[in-house]
Amino acid sequence: MDSVPQFDLGVVCGRFGHEQIGHKSLFDFGLKMCRRVYIIVGSAQERGTLRNPFSVETRIKVIKETYPGIQESRLVVAGLNDMTNELDVNEEWGKYLKEHIESKMHKFANLMIYGNDEFRSRWFASEDLVNTAELVVPRATIPVSGTQVRGLLTIDAEREWQKCTPELVHYMYPQLRAELMEVSAYKEIYDIVRRGKVMDLDAFMKVYKTFEDEDKKKKLAELQK
Numbered sequence: 001m002d003s004v005p006q007f008d009l010g011v012v013c014g015r016f017g018h019e020q021i022g023h024k025s026l027f028d029f030g031l032k033m034c035r036r037v038y039i040i041v042g043s044a045q046e047r048g049t050l051r052n053p054f055s056v057e058t059r060i061k062v063i064k065e066t067y068p069g070i071q072e073s074r075l076v077v078a079g080l081n082d083m084t085n086e087l088d089v090n091e092e093w094g095k096y097l098k099e100h101i102e103s104k105m106h107k108f109a110n111l112m113i114y115g116n117d118e119f120r121s122r123w124f125a126s127e128d129l130v131n132t133a134e135l136v137v138p139r140a141t142i143p144v145s146g147t148q149v150r151g152l153l154t155i156d157a158e159r160e161w162q163k164c165t166p167e168l169v170h171y172m173y174p175q176l177r178a179e180l181m182e183v184s185a186y187k188e189i190y191d192i193v194r195r196g197k198v199m200d201l202d203a204f205m206k207v208y209k210t211f212e213d214e215d216k217k218k219k220l221a222e223l224q225k
Helices: 021-033 056-066 091-105 146-154 158-163 167-180 184-195 201-223
Strands: 007-014 034-041 075-079 111-114 133-136
Touching (some): 021 056, 021 111, 034 056, 034 091, 075 091, 146 158, 146 184, 146 201
Parallel strands (some): 111 133
């Protein structure tokens, strides 16, 4: 007999670009513990960038493909723009997020589900979480990151990519790689890795780190204006 869900509404918020098995574990926890789950795909305004190469439509489609047959009233997936950029996370962001959830779902979350090793309650003022439980699934549980998944797409390592992604979206590999490789940053990273003559994930990650550091500097500078 299936267990009765403990909560009414569970919420998972992230960029999910694109969904991998670690993300799916969060969604599965939500579906097990909640009558309804709302997956918020953040940075919805971005596409074709280093951190968010995939459009919000693609990111949402990948998630929905993973859960065929589940009623939309049970699993809701929708995008949400950043206030400014993804590094602008504070209590104002929490209020923005809470207002969005209440507007979309007509109530706030009974359970917030996170995928980091620490609570993200810093998103919210303490009074905003009075009636909300939090569940954290440590990253070490499933040591896969979105960056690694994008790296495997970049170096065209399909079999390794499949090990990190839900089986039901494996057919999307050509589409996802094509969309990724339209992004200038990933074209450049691919060329640098290829010239290094070692086409593996470690080589990708080393090059990616330099691009990511520069990207963070630019976004932090934007917030200081």
